[in-house]
Amino acid sequence: MLTCDETREALPLLALGAVDGEEAGELRAHLESCAECRRELRELEAVASAIALTVPGTRAPESLRARVLTRVHAEHGERAAGTLAAAGVSARVGWPRWWSRRRLWWATGAVAAVVVVGWAAFLQVEVLRLDSRNAWLEREAARSREVAPVLRMLAEGRDVVSLPMEKAPSLESAAAVVLWDPEYSRCSLVIDGLPPPPRGQHYHLWLWGPSGDRFDGGALQPQGGTAVVSVDLERWKRSDYRVVVALEPAAQPTPVLWANLVTR
Amino acid sequence: MDGQHASDRELLERIGRGDERAFAVVYSRYADLVYSVSLRVLRDAATAQDVAQDVFLRVWREPWRFEPERGKFAVWLASVTRNRALDMVRSQGRRRAVEYRPPEDAPEPVDGSAEDPQLAAEVASDTRLVRAAMSSLPEEQRRVVELAYFDGLSQREISERLQVPLGTVKTRARLAMQKLRLTLAGLVTEER
Ligand SMILES: [Zn+2]
Numbered sequence: 001m002l003t004c005d006e007t008r009e010a011l012p013l014l015a016l017g018a019v020d021g022e023e024a025g026e027l028r029a030h031l032e033s034c035a036e037c038r039r040e041l042r043e044l045e046a047v048a049s050a051i052a053l054t055v056p057g058t059r060a061p062e063s064l065r066a067r068v069l070t071r072v073h074a075e076h077g078e079r080a081a082g083t084l085a086a087a088g089v090s091a092r093v094g095w096p097r098w099w100s101r102r103r104l105w106w107a108t109g110a111v112a113a114v115v116v117v118g119w120a121a122f123l124q125v126e127v128l129r130l131d132s133r134n135a136w137l138e139r140e141a142a143r144s145r146e147v148a149p150v151l152r153m154l155a156e157g158r159d160v161v162s163l164p165m166e167k168a169p170s171l172e173s174a175a176a177v178v179l180w181d182p183e184y185s186r187c188s189l190v191i192d193g194l195p196p197p198p199r200g201q202h203y204h205l206w207l208w209g210p211s212g213d214r215f216d217g218g219a220l221q222p223q224g225g226t227a228v229v230s231v232d233l234e235r236w237k238r239s240d241y242r243v244v245v246a247l248e249p250a251a252q253p254t255p256v257l258w259a260n261l262v263t264r
Numbered sequence: 265m266d267g268q269h270a271s272d273r274e275l276l277e278r279i280g281r282g283d284e285r286a287f288a289v290v291y292s293r294y295a296d297l298v299y300s301v302s303l304r305v306l307r308d309a310a311t312a313q314d315v316a317q318d319v320f321l322r323v324w325r326e327p328w329r330f331e332p333e334r335g336k337f338a339v340w341l342a343s344v345t346r347n348r349a350l351d352m353v354r355s356q357g358r359r360r361a362v363e364y365r366p367p368e369d370a371p372e373p374v375d376g377s378a379e380d381p382q383l384a385a386e387v388a389s390d391t392r393l394v395r396a397a398m399s400s401l402p403e404e405q406r407r408v409v410e411l412a413y414f415d416g417l418s419q420r421e422i423s424e425r426l427q428v429p430l431g432t433v434k435t436r437a438r439l440a441m442q443k444l445r446l447t448l449a450g451l452v453t454e455e456r
Contacts, residue, residue, distance in 0.1 A: 012441035013434060017350070018412035018419045046335060047445045051413050052301050052342030053394040060299035064313050065291060068320045072287055075324070 002030045007037045015044035165243070168256040171195065174225075178243055178259045189243065191220070191227045191257065197247055203256075204248040205229060209241050220245065272337035276327040287324055295320075297338060298345045305349035305414055311356075315349045338390065350416040397447035405440035408433055 007030045013019050014027055031038050165176035176191040189205070197203055205217030220227045245257035267275060267289040278286035298319050303312040319341070322329070330340050398406060404426075411417045411425060419437075423430045 009434060009438065012437040013412060013419050015441065016409060016412035016437060018417060018422060018437070020418050043445065044441055047441060047448055048413060049335070049343030049346075050339050050390075050394050050448050051398065051409065051444070052346045053297075053339065053391045054398045055297075055300045055304040055342075055414075057296060057391075058300045058303055060295035060316065061309075061313065064299065064316060065295060067313070068291060068317050069284075069288060071317070071321060072284060072324050076282055076284055 001033075002026050004030075004034060004037055007031070007034070008040065011037065011041050011044055015041060015048045017048075163259045163261070165189075165191075165245075165257045165259040166255075168254070171256050174257070176245075176257050178261070189227065189229045189245070191222070191245070192225060194220075194222045194225045194227060201247045201249065203227070204246050204253070206244040206246060206253075207241050208244050219248075273332050276323075276330060276337070279324060279327040287320075290323065291320060294338065294341055297342055301342050301345040302349045305346055305416070306352060311352060312349070315345065315352050319345045319348055336390070346414070353416055394448060397444050400447070401440050401443060405436045405443075408436040409440045409444075412437065 007027060010019060010023065010027055014024065019027065031041060163178045165178060167174060167176065171194070173195070174191060174193040176189070178189055194203065203220040203222065205220055207215040207217060209215075217229065220229065241261055242255075243259050243261060244255045246253040246255050267278070267286050270278075270286070270289065272290070272293075275286040275290050279290065295316070298316045299312060302315040302319070303309065306312045306315060322344070323341070330337055334340070398409070401409070407426065408422055411422045412419070417425065419430060419433050423433045426433070
């Protein structure tokens, strides 16, 4: 058995992780029976851990942020949506009274124009970045079109709920998600892989209230199958409503994409 | 509400409740540090990113692993990163013969997060303190510490690398750690 003095001699290198093999075993044996030396080692280990701060600083690549937040969101996303539906959200949502339809469309159009360009670029970059470096990245790459915008809102530090939209069979190949920021009473639709509408029709956005009241969100203007629309829901008086995308004109407009936003 | 100014401890508690936004703040705060440590040990950008990701996912899944009473989060995180990176080096069976040299075209050094000036200043001052402590060591002692801590060499490998007797390696390590301990006493026990 080593003495305390012999042990103390070796502890600095042990704390730095440079003692292995038989010698490490002997030290561990002494440490198990000696609280004083254990305390000494703990202090030296604390000093050693601070050495990590001396590295030359290097900026982490932006793509790393996307990788990490995507992974975290993938692990957590479904739970968040489930929790929201179960618990409801204590947010006041609705349209401002002073908003005419025309004004709303002008505003959402302006927002959407900016956002489409920004997000479309971001989506592409994401897909490129999420190359098949390993198994999960391949999986995420398939989902990334859906996840990337969420990332972006998260990156902006906003508390965003992401609800996948229900899809009619004809739109099975599309990825559609409602990004909802209850705190700011804002929701955004992000739709990707939207097939061209049948001749003579266009995709149209509606908000349906529970008692048959409707708010016309205007025509969607997809660019290359991607549509992003940002909608301000300030002071909406409904407790719940449905975001609907329908093909129009039609005798009986039928939703092809929809999601229910429930507030309480 | 956005968490930019929340303490690390607060953010970790929120992460424990599944708060992605709190996690994003922690990421922004420490991505550069974690990546820098990882890169220093691994010297390969792709592997360094893999390890940095592992470290952050671990924070997401097990935020409670950090024990505030044992020191600052930044120090803990940096040291977890170093350990994880060394595990990676060992699992790859790689042992580089070349000693670390800062790259000549190194990106601009960064000292903590730009998003929270107060935090940035704090991390920067911690970093300055540790760097000053390290650079005040005689070169021969500093190299022993770095070869052990960042390059994961055993005492025997260090003695071969530096071509000095094992006893000399032990003495240098002991003197270095004594001095660092005196300088860093406040840093490693205070909590944020
Ligand atoms: Zn003892």
